[in-house]
Amino acid sequence: MTRVPTGPVARRPTRRAVLAAVLAAASAAVTGCSGGDGGSAGAGGAKRLRIGYFAFPSGDLLVKNQKLLEKALPEYEISWIKFDSGASVNQAFIGKSLDIGALGSSPFARGLSGSSPIPYKVAFVLDVAGENEALVAHKGSGISDVASLKGRxxxxxxxxxxxxxxxxxxxxxxxxxxxxxxxxxQPQAILAAWQRKDIDAAYVWLPTLDELRTSGTQLISSKEIGRSGRPTLDLAVVSDDLISRDPRAIDVWREVEAEALRRIRSDPDGSAEAIAAELGISVEDARTQLSQGVFLIPEEVASAEWLGTEGAPGELAAYVTDTGRFLADQKQIDAAPSQQAVRDAFYLKGLPDGIK
Structure with missing residues (x-):
């Protein structure tokens, strides 16, 4: 589960057509560069973008697999760096080793708490958690619902x-x-502990979740929890340094992410092929996993219900504020970030035009 100024590229009337052509031309399954650390300049002085991602079905993987960003920014050195959880993404931003990263709404709320909030802002919504995150218990364990987890x-x-x-x-x-x-x-450690029966239940995301489901019983999903008032999302955040240094790169990155969301809707089979190549799974499994997520269309991303527009943050700001309060009540953080701190951590420049 962070925003962008409008530059010359964002204003070109043919931008969407150009991006669509890039997407159609990229038919081979390819992998992006593996990441490293470093500053804003790559080898030979080339501009650099360091992007953190999860091995999780999303438009992010489509952008990576089809090299959409590399094609849209040929003068840049693009590094794709894989992470296992939002906690490690937060650490990477603290260490100034990421420019853009996927991050869940809960770790984002954590990152804004305390006296020294992480210098980043949310710029896009990758997906809304649905059946792709869930709580599963071992079959035959006697655990039939969440209440029966006591003592487990x-x-x-x-x-x-x-x-x-x-x-x-x-x-x-x-x-x-x-x-x-x-x-x-972490997910892979959960799978190993599950197979050894060291744990009775686990709350985790795809693809590990599907492996647990083969010998487990699902108790509740993030989709159900979201409907009860506590939604979670996969966001994309950008560093404050990148915002001040290279807003045009953020514009272009957001455009290709929007195009990937359109592709998930318009070409589910092609999208499943790209996701399968990235995750090393069958196309059928990738198609099933994609169907479990909730992927907004770009117009929804910039709507009042979610991210909002420049000068008018959407309901997502309230969700993140509520998340921070809940984490504080649960003693997971010392104090919740203020409503103003959350609003200030939204980079909405250029919306909605930048992703139309």
């Missing part, structure tokens, strides 16, 4: 959207975090 061992990546949703699910069921044994594990 439950794993989730701490400081992630799954962690947030797990806490919300426990609260709704009248169970406190101290009533269960919470274990901090």
């Amino acid at each position: 061992t439950v794993a989730t990546p701490f400081a992630s959207t799954s962690h947030y949703s797990l806490l919300a699910a426990l609260e709704q069921a009248g169970v406190t975090a101290s009533d269960v044994k919470l274990v901090d594990l």
Whole structure:
């Protein structure tokens, strides 16, 4: 689960047509550059963009696989750096080793808390959590609902959207975090612990989630929790340094992300092929996993219900504020970021025109 000024590229009337042509031309499954650290300049003085991503079905993977950003910004050195959780993405931004990154709404709220908030802003919505994040318990464990997790061992990546949703699910069921044994594990470690039966249940995302479902029973999903008032999203954030240094690059990046969202709707088979190549899974599995997420169209991303527009932040700001308050109530952070701090952490320049 961060915004952009409008530059000359964003104002060109043929931008969308050019991007669509780039997307159509990129038919081969290719992988992006593996990342490293460094500053704003790459080899030979070329401009550099360091992008953090998750191995999770999304438009991000489509942009990476089809090299859409590399084609749109040929003068840039693009580095794609894989992360396992939002906590590590936050650390990377603190260490100034990322320019753009995928980040869940819960770790984003964490990043804005405290006396020294992370210098980044949300610029795009990658997806809204649906059935692609869920709580699963072992079959035959005697766990039939969230309330029956009392006294059991439950794993989730701490400081992630799954962690947030797990806490919300426990609260709704009248169970406190101290009533269960919470274990901090990354997705692959969750799978190993699950296979050894070291844990009774886990809240995690795809593709690990699908592997747990083969021998587990789903208790609740992020889609259900979202409907009850605690939605989670995969956002894309950009560093304050990039905003001040190279807003045009953010414009172009946001344009190709918007085009990827259109492609997921208009060409689900082609999108599944690209996602399958990135995740090393079958096209059918990729198609199934894509169907479990909620992908907005670009016009929805910049709507009042979600990101909003320049000068008029959308409801997403309220969701992030509520998330921070919940995390503070749960003693996950010392204090929630203020409503103004959240609003200030939205980069909406150029919206909605920049993604039409």
